[in-house]
Ligand SMILES: Nc1ncnc2c1ncn2[C@@H]1O[C@H](COP(=O)(O)OP(=O)(O)OP(=O)(O)O)[C@@H](O)[C@H]1O
């Protein structure tokens with residue numbers, strides 16, 4: 001188990017210098033709009049993944065007009081203290097663990113995984129398929145290097161194949177032998193990718209069902225339905241589609257066109273569920289993911305940014321009841337009036353005042 005004991009922010013977003021103490025279980029960050037709640041969550045995310053969950057550029061996180069920003073966190077991991085320091089400058093970033101710097105940023109990754117739910121995550125339910133593929137890719141690559149390798153290879157081949165198709169169309173010369181070789185290699189990776197995605201969704205499903213039932217007090221069961229663009233005889237089908245692909249000037253079959261749907265009580269959540277129900281299913285998905293990662297011995301912390309809006313009093317409390325002592329969790333909200341005394345008693349409330 002890992003938890004963040006305290007966090008210091010220097011020149012980070014709206015914070016000039018500020019220190020926060022946390023506890024292992026539920027930490028509720030309360031304050032009005034624009035006070036810096038999401039910024040705390042973002043800083044913790046950075047300690048896990050070395051990048052923001054929302055900023056396009058690292059520089060955005062440096063307080064306006066400043067040269068650098070520091071994020072320092074003291075973690076307790078297996079009863080040992082680990083100090084992580086992240087420095088952001090306009091030229092780049094550096095990470096240290098107990099004072100030891102990493103030559104490659106990638107060497108650091110894996111110390112801490114963060115499962116984050118932020119308002120933008122609602123687009124997993126409602127948005128386009130690319131966001132859902134991203135969800136699959138990021139989380140599968142995180143837990144399985146074989147998936148990462150297959151995906152990287154597939155993407156490289158896809159790019160190459162599309163270039164060949166375009167080039168052929170331009171000059172009217174068709175090198176079918178080359179196209180066949182690339183297609184066959186691609187299809188092999190596609191088979192592996194579809195297998196991984198199938199297994200991932202199958203393992204997530206009972207977990208999502210359980211979480212959504214708990215938050216909704218037994219009223220709603222969320223499940224994922226996988227729609228592979230091509231699920232069997234992939235090699236044969238991709239070879240067969242060469243002619244169509246030449247006309248289309250692009251690769252029309254394969255896992256780069258996969259999707260999954262979130263169903264609520266058997267119907268598409270995007271089309272039929274209410275706002276609160278959609279939020280419940282997206283949350284159930286993230287909590288299921290946390291359990292999936294935990295099973296793989298990943299050290300995780302859960303961040304829920306602005307999660308209470310659209311959830312009624314009952315759902316807010318059920319959600320917090322669901323968090324077991326295996327995880328440290330951070331929740332941001334503008335008000336805690338709806339939370340039961342029982343929940344408040346076992347949580348640490350971090351009230352952010354106006355003065356920073
Ligand atoms: N680089 C920066 N330098 C200075 N201030 C910044 C920087 N980036 C963002 N801010 C400001 O930091 C403040 C806090 O933003 P944050 O998103 O953390 O608020 P919040 O408490 O989550 O608000 P809400 O309840 O509306 O979600 C905002 O006023 C924002 O404009």
Ligand SMILES: [Mg+2]
Pocket residue numbers: 037038039305306
């Ligand atoms: Mg916010």
